[in-house]
Amino acid sequence: MDKHGVHDLAQLVALISLGTTTTVLPKSVAARHLRQGVTYVPVEDCPSATLVIAWPERSRSRGVAARVRAAAAVAQSRGMSTAVEATR
Structure with a gap:
């Protein structure tokens, strides 16, 4: 870190x-x-910050998917916006 x-x-x-x-x-x-x-x-x-979670495009890991869903659920429960975008 x-x-x-x-x-x-x-x-x-x-x-x-x-x-x-x-x-x-x-x-x-x-x-x-x-x-x-x-x-x-x-x-x-201080300006607002954006948290980004990134993972390999071809990943099919259930663990990664679960973590992303959990992060999005927590963000939404706190009134934060979430979006899923594919970038290269």
């Missing part, structure tokens, strides 16, 4: 609490990763 060998949000938040790094994260992370020594500051003038 980065030069520190971070592989998940818990590790990233731990590095932030140690003063090793800073980052910009979505609001949803602040609610799930409260930690002593970490302060979340809203950035009100």
